Amino acid sequence: MGFLLGKLRVGSFTLGTVLGTLLAGVAIGQLDVQVAPVAQAVFFDLFLFATGYKVGPQFFRALRKDGLPQLALSVVVAVTCLAVAVIVSRLLGYDAGTAAGLLAGAFTESTVIGTATDAIQHLPIPEAERVRMAANVPVAYAVTYLVGTGSFVWYLSSVVPRMFRWNLREEARELEKELSLRAEPLPGVTSAYVEWDTRAFLAGPSAAGKGIRELEESVPDRRIVVERMRRDGVVGTPDGETRIREGDVLAVTARRNALVEGLAWVGAEVDDRELLDFPVSHLDVVVTRKEIAGRSLGELARESGHGIVLTRLVRTGQEIPFDLSTRLEQGDLLSLSGDQPDVERAAREVGYADRPSPATDMIFVGLGIFVGGLVGMLAVNVGGMSLTLTASGGALVAGLLLGWLRSVHPTFGRIPEPALWIFDTVGLAAFIGIVGLNAGPRFVSGVRETGFGLVGAALLVSLVPHTIGLLFGRFVLRMNPLLLLGAESGAGTTTAALRAVQDVSGSKLPVLGYTVPYAVGNILLTAWGPIVVALMRWGR
Numbered sequence: 001m002g003f004l005l006g007k008l009r010v011g012s013f014t015l016g017t018v019l020g021t022l023l024a025g026v027a028i029g030q031l032d033v034q035v036a037p038v039a040q041a042v043f044f045d046l047f048l049f050a051t052g053y054k055v056g057p058q059f060f061r062a063l064r065k066d067g068l069p070q071l072a073l074s075v076v077v078a079v080t081c082l083a084v085a086v087i088v089s090r091l092l093g094y095d096a097g098t099a100a101g102l103l104a105g106a107f108t109e110s111t112v113i114g115t116a117t118d119a120i121q122h123l124p125i126p127e128a129e130r131v132r133m134a135a136n137v138p139v140a141y142a143v144t145y146l147v148g149t150g151s152f153v154w155y156l157s158s159v160v161p162r163m164f165r166w167n168l169r170e171e172a173r174e175l176e177k178e179l180s181l182r183a184e185p186l187p188g189v190t191s192a193y194v195e196w197d198t199r200a201f202l203a204g205p206s207a208a209g210k211g212i213r214e215l216e217e218s219v220p221d222r223r224i225v226v227e228r229m230r231r232d233g234v235v236g237t238p239d240g241e242t243r244i245r246e247g248d249v250l251a252v253t254a255r256r257n258a259l260v261e262g263l264a265w266v267g268a269e270v271d272d273r274e275l276l277d278f279p280v281s282h283l284d285v286v287v288t289r290k291e292i293a294g295r296s297l298g299e300l301a302r303e304s305g306h307g308i309v310l311t312r313l314v315r316t317g318q319e320i321p322f323d324l325s326t327r328l329e330q331g332d333l334l335s336l337s338g339d340q341p342d343v344e345r346a347a348r349e350v351g352y353a354d355r356p357s358p359a360t361d362m363i364f365v366g367l368g369i370f371v372g373g374l375v376g377m378l379a380v381n382v383g384g385m386s387l388t389l390t391a392s393g394g395a396l397v398a399g400l401l402l403g404w405l406r407s408v409h410p411t412f413g414r415i416p417e418p419a420l421w422i423f424d425t426v427g428l429a430a431f432i433g434i435v436g437l438n439a440g441p442r443f444v445s446g447v448r449e450t451g452f453g454l455v456g457a458a459l460l461v462s463l464v465p466h467t468i469g470l471l472f473g474r475f476v477l478r479m480n481p482l483l484l485l486g487a488e489s490g491a492g493t494t495t496a497a498l499r500a501v502q503d504v505s506g507s508k509l510p511v512l513g514y515t516v517p518y519a520v521g522n523i524l525l526t527a528w529g530p531i532v533v534a535l536m537r538w539g540r
Helices: 017-031 036-063 065-092 095-105 111-121 126-165 168-179 211-218 258-261 297-304 340-350 362-376 390-408 415-450 453-476 481-491 493-504 509-513 515-537
Strands: 196-203 224-231 233-237 251-256 266-272 280-287 308-315 333-339 352-353 379-382 385-387
Touching: 017 126, 017 415, 036 362, 036 390, 036 415, 036 515, 065 095, 065 453, 065 481, 065 493, 065 515, 095 111, 095 126, 095 453, 095 515, 111 126, 111 390, 111 415, 111 453, 111 515, 126 297, 126 415, 126 453, 126 481, 126 493, 168 308, 168 481, 168 493, 196 390, 211 224, 258 308, 280 340, 297 308, 297 340, 308 340, 333 340, 362 390, 453 481, 481 493, 481 509, 481 515, 493 509, 509 515
Parallel strands: none
Antiparallel strands: 196 251, 196 266, 224 233, 224 251, 280 333, 280 352, 308 333, 379 385
16 A cells, blocks of 8 residues: 555655555554564664665765765765754754654655664653654654655755756756766667677778787777687687788777777778677676776776776666766676676676676575674663664664675675665565554644644755755865755755756766765664654753
8 A cells, every 4th residue: 555655646746655655554553453563673674784785885985085075065964954853843842753753754764763763662761651752753754754855856956056056957068078978868768879889891901911909909099899800701709919811801899989980991891790690798797806996997998898898887776977087986886798708807807797696695684684783782871861773773784884895795695686675665665664553543643733833844954954065065065066966865865856956957967976975874864863862852
């Protein structure tokens, strides 16, 4: 029911599976359905482990020098949002549960529901008050979620560009020129233009006597590969020292402009199916070698890119644009195509070949969550407040560490995308559904108690931190407008805002600023759950 409700639209926004499942749980919860608390904990721990596993490589990358500006922006936004949520909640007289739900909904970070509820369960207060306070978390979340999402998406994609007088399409074109990139087509639309191609050329008098390597280096700043050669009717693979004879037929792979404009001197193009009919391997490779991380694609192409075409670069689950100046990071996934021996060689030199497999390393997952749970049991007393990660926070930390370890040493700990989707999406949906079931009996009365003041509070908690973040990013960090908007989307962990900025700009480039803040934002906002509870209880 929750997934079905999640498809419903309110204006231009869908409710989403999280809010849809919460509302479905609330509706069914009117029947006073009881679910064992351990079920809620299991699903939430699976979700948090998956979250940490996905963002681990980028989170640790943010701690390095080149990620510090985006890390600083993420911290400013996250700390400001915590401060605004606590101040507004105290002024309006909210309890800790309502404050946590306000923070979770206004910043669309549903993990706060779990970590805050865990913290509430450990408060030294009467059981009835604990139950009431825990039920207020999803109530406040449900009221503020649409307000937080809708206002932030509208603010970032429509208001901010007008406020700063940015033409996002012009900014995208300028940045694309600066990075030597081209605009991406719309989803479901592909270009008829094939950038890389393999064609057969009949060597003429101008090519006779030239070496294969000489031909491959004949067009400056263009990669050209002679894959195969037919000589006297026999097809073979030449090496760099082979001399071309008139009448040889060469299978040449290069970008289309190099084939058309740079190789006309070689000879006429011919159709030689046998020569061109050779196996091409497609392989995903994870960057793990320290000596490769930090180097540019151009450097690697010159040194070891013979016969290899890079078709896709994925970082933290997001496909990013690239050119020869793009620097690789540990954990990057490269989709390589080319002659099988060349692809296998490149995989060994770059890192680890991530071959398709449906198997999940469940020892890795189970042990990670178990050890994380033990770490989460530790508590620190600060100023009379007991601060603890809780078992769920421990699962998140374990996911972070193991996700990073997997990116560095990917020979263990594999979780295929479908399995990760189950842990992530179904884990969160089941957890949220159980929260709704538990909150159902007093949900309506809870909404009446909180009133419409929550809507105004949600606007403040959602927009004030991002406004401060925008000013900090623009005037202190001097970030590019597109990258700044992408970073703000990431710091707010709101993929919908990223998509809206991409739609307005007509470019995918904002994702270049999104990945590091998204990783940091997920971690910090999740950690705010028990902290907002402690701050709201401090002095009371």
